[in-house]
Amino acid sequence: MERIVIGYDGSPASVTALSWVAARAAREDAAVDVVNVVSRSDKERAASLDVLGDAEVYLRERVSGIEVELHRLEGGIADELTEFADEADLLVVGVTPGRPIRAAVAGAVPLRLSTRARVPVALVPAGWVEGDEPATVGIADDDSSDAALAFATREARRTGMPLRLVHAWLMPTPAFYGSTALVETPETVMAAHRAVLDEALTWVLERSSTMSIQTELVRDSRSAALLRYSGRSSMLVIGTHHRGMVAGSLLGSVAQEILWHAECPVVVVPNEAGVERFEEFA
Incomplete structure (x- = not known):
């Protein structure tokens, strides 16, 4: 219960x-x-x-x-x-x-x-x-969204609604080696981020191969990418490493940027809650 x-x-x-x-x-x-x-x-x-x-x-x-x-x-x-x-x-x-x-x-x-x-x-x-739109989860580059992904997967499984995985990416600032700028191509950067999204997709499919899943690779900021789907989601699920409000305001907390604009419930899942807590799917 x-x-x-x-x-x-x-x-x-x-x-x-x-x-x-x-x-x-x-x-x-x-x-x-x-x-x-x-x-x-x-x-x-x-x-x-x-x-x-x-x-x-x-x-x-x-x-x-x-x-x-x-x-x-x-x-x-x-x-x-x-x-x-x-x-x-x-x-x-x-x-x-x-x-x-x-x-x-x-x-x-x-x-x-x-x-x-x-x-x-x-x-x-x-x-x-409430409607029957997908549960949308933001997939991060690091492990901060691991528990969020597990939570969203469980939610989709329990409600029978689709699951939408969203990963955002932007071109990095060119790095300089000596007097030479090392610039990655958009194709290379996009492929690396596609791999992050594919890894999350594989994780879900290994646990629920019949679930309806959508994947979205978006060239935009994390908050903007999630907000574009908030009107078509039953919830937005994001992870956090609990940096706190001050650090979040300085470093760009996604929760702060989407909370007042999202058109659906936002669920913030602390990564310290652990993936195992949500892995027993109903």
């Missing part, structure tokens, strides 16, 4: 996230912990009970026999949710697309969760309506 933790505050984005969780729980057995994090003010604590009660009613009306527990925590939202979900299988929160500045002022909770949590974090955009 999958254990899902959802951060819920009654906002439109969190209602959409709750609907996403209900649909997921309806497909397979899941225990859901609904968490509302408040300050120590009496007004917030009283309102929290109503918010949690509404969430429980919503889930029980949509999923017969679902196992639901309600939790009211006090403190910082990102800190409390991260710690509470440490032993869960999935942490879910809602996001409001197109508002990165407002989110930054509020503390960028979704980004903080994705850079701190040791479990996959699903970030569901407000207004999202």
Whole structure:
């Protein structure tokens, strides 16, 4: 049974996230912990009970026999949710697309969760309506997407939807040896990146030879390549090495670049979660 933790505050984005969780729980057995994090003010604590009660009613009306527990925590939202979900299988929160500045002022909770949590974090955009589009996973040049690929493969297998593997590439800056510039041809560079994508495809086929799989080799940045498919995906799955928000902003975190613009849920899978955790396909 999958254990899902959802951060819920009654906002439109969190209602959409709750609907996403209900649909997921309806497909397979899941225990859901609904968490509302408040300050120590009496007004917030009283309102929290109503918010949690509404969430429980919503889930029980949509999923017969679902196992639901309600939790009211006090403190910082990102800190409390991260710690509470440490032993869960999935942490879910809602996001409001197109508002990165407002989110930054509020503390960028979704980004903080994705850079701190040791479990996959699903970030569901407000207004999202689930369809039957492929699960899209970004394939990186290094091992940071290994667990993400395993997670996405399991998701596609469980839902019966296709799996889309996307790998982005750009021409490298020419290297200089003495006074001579060493320039690789586009054909050579593309072939090397095609090999990365083919390796990921082989990994999936070795575990599920009948799965419907699409591969896309895109000459663009990683974030732009993924965003072009976000309107045609059931989810975007990306990996992370947990560099943190500051390092991510300096080095170009894909999560930061796509989160506020993606048209579908974004699932950030920490590589430390391990491939083995997701290899038992349903």
